[in-house]
Amino acid sequence: MISCNSCNVLITKYLDGNISEKEQNQLMEHVSICDLCKEEYTKYSLILDILNEKREIEPPETFESEVMAKIQRINLYAKKSRDKKFLKLYFASSILFTLALIIAGAAFREQLLAIFLYINFPTKYAYGIYHFLEVSAVFFTMVKNVLIYLCVYISEVYIILIGLAVLAFLSKAYKPKNKKDKTVELFQK
Secondary structure (H helix, E strand, O other), rough: OOOOHHHHHHHHHHOOOOOOOHHHHHHHHHHHOOOOHHHHHHHHHHHHHHHHHOOOOOOOHHHHHHHHHHHHHHHHEEEEHHHHHHHHHHHHHHHHHHHHHHEEEEEEEEHHHHHHHHOOOHHHHHHHHHHHHHHHHHHHHHHHHHHHHOOOHHHHHHHHHHHHHHHHHHHHOOOOOOOOOOHHHHHHH
C-alpha cells in the first residue's frame, strides 16, 4: 500500500503519461481505498479529458467574405491615403513653383517690361504685370526684413537663455553640501 504523497506523485506521472503498469496498478488500488486521493484523481482526470478533446471550431459561412471585404476596405483606404499625399505634394509644388516665378519676375521686372514692350505686347498688360511685380518686390523685401529682424531677435533671446541656463547650472553646482546655510551660521554666533 502506498502513501497519499506517493499517490500524488503517481497521479502526476499518470497525467504526464510516464507511468508504468505496476505504478498504475498501485495508483488504482490506493484511489479505490482513499477518498481524498480519489477526488484528486477524478479532478485531474476530468481536466486531462477536457484538454485532450479535439474540438474543431467551424468559422461562420460569411467569414471569408467578411475578411475579404475588410481587406478591400483597407486597400481602398491605403489608396485614398496615397492619393491624398500625392495631391498635397502636387499642390505644394505648384505653389512653390508659382512663388518662384513671381520672385524671379520681381527680380527681373525691368528686363521683363523691356521684353514685353519689344515684342509689342499690349502696353496696358505689360505695365499691369510690371506693377504687380513691383508690388511683389516691395512685399518680398518687407518679408525679408522681417525675417532678418526675427533671426536677430531670436538669436539675442537664445543667447540670454543660454546665459540663464549657465547661471542655473552654476547655482546648483556651488550649493553648500550640508543643509544649513553658512551665512546664517556666521550671524548666529
